[in-house]
Amino acid sequence: MADRDASNKPRGFTLLRSVNGRIVQADAEIDQALEMGSSTASLAELQQRGYSRVRVVDREKVASLVKDAVSRQQYSRKDAGGRDAGGDYGGSEAESDEDFGSLRINRENLGYLTSTGHASLADIVAEIVQARLESKQATVSRFSAIEQRMQELERLLRGSAGQAREPAAGADDRSRAYKSYLPASVAAEEAAERMTSIDERMRQLEELLRRTEQTAEDLALGTRADGHAGLRRETTEQQQALLEEIYKQNVQLQALTREAEAAAHAL
């Protein structure tokens, strides 16, 4: 039987909610599915009613998968990975848990996760947000370590230069500032180069963090079922031509329908 929490929401179940790998899930339907029968319904009952993809969620597994993927920075802002990850329509071979080993977090895969019943949309978004926060904290820790290392280098450089000028406040100006007061010793030049490289690395990390946040926001936006803006995709030229053809046919059909209505009205 479905386990229920204090809010009377069924726990342990999730329902297929994907339109061709895109997420259009509403948890409310689970309640409706349960209401259709008795106050509670078994997994088998739900499946019998056509909710064939209802399964018990292994949330811990999904959480670890998402965290693992995020930590490996396997974000992809393109939707190229959807089918590779097992979302091939009509196929059922690639639906075991093991197939998520090479999971890449993007919209298509989120759709696949929900459509295969491994997690609800809300679960995944929550996990991504959590993983993003953890990732951010890890990055901040790394920044602190780099900052500490920089301070050590500053002390070292001050000692070797024998000069007491205050370094520039901004991280970007640091290496330039140090270079300006360093004696022309080989060791000091090497230290300055290392500072430049650290600055560069910091910029890269900042950029990575910015992109990570952007991706997480995109994911949240794309998976929020608040209309078609988040669902709209890039269409190919072939699809555009087909859409135009359908549009033209329907314009013609409407014109004919209006003519027929007018004729009927005149009679």
Added chain:
Amino acid sequence: MTQVSDNYQPEASTYAADDEALLVGIDLGTSRSAIAAANGVRKMIESYVGWPKDAVAVRHIKKNIVFGTEALEHRLSLRLFRPLEKGVLKHSLEDEEAEDGVGNKQAARELMRHLVHLSQPGRDQKVYGVVGVPAQASLKSKQALLEAAHDSMDAVMLVSQPFAVAYGLGMLDGSIVIDIGAGTTDICRMHGTMPGEEDQLTLPLAGDFIDRRFEELLKEAYPEAQFTITMLKRVKESGAFVAGQVEPIRTTFPCNGRPTEFDVTEPLKSACESILDGINEGLHKLISSFDPEFQSKLRSNVVISGGGSQIIGLASRIRQQLEDLGGGNVHAVEEPLYAGANGALQLAIDMPDSYWQKLT
């Protein structure tokens, strides 16, 4: 059962965006109708509409109109309509003659309106929809459906049902879609362009045909058994198969008023097999009349969808029949009952806003 009031003023949806129309894809079927909406709502109902026969029935049912399973449950108290036949709107004299306007056309309108209502559009939110129709629906049928749809949506586009399925699956080039519904089986070959008339076939061999054949065979085998088509449909939906069945299928029908168990395995299998030859012929026709260089590509991408695709063993039987043409690959879509609505929704989503606005 979801309680639906007769008042169609929709409640403000949690998901609805105020400044955007709600896009929906509808599969209006003879037996079941499904809607998939861009706000995440997805519903399916039996395509039945009923009006209470008299004031007593209104008091009993407490509604002026009922839909789906609820309508079937109360069918003795209702004027019951299943407005679609063979995938298109039924045209009957009753429509013209009914003084209160109740008839198949009105039922189709109400059914469409009910589906849109179930998709929970926001208050005053516009609704743009793509509706799947049988591959070879006549102009008159399309016009009738368009008219019915315009009552509940601000802009409507009709597309061939199997095309919608293919579009949703992204199988636009070198594939064949066999959409097996209740009224019709639509077969459509996709070759990278908009399928023309020569690319599509509509056969009357579908779920209803199986039900009738099942009835005939059962009457022959068990003349004493008492059953209705609705009862047989339920048996079919729980155990339809054409291959691979090991356990016998037993069901209970009244026999002179006494519940009696019958083994319906063989009649059910024979009834399900009765659509195979027709589908095979249609498939052969569409493959053999195609460019010979690309025939093998078509054969290797055959997809079955619709409620009929849930018949156990159907894909393997069709695959066996393809052996005559050199073999091929047949598989069922992941969501047979929603594939049409999903594809229609995908079309609605991909359709540029400017097209929708011009149609309003």
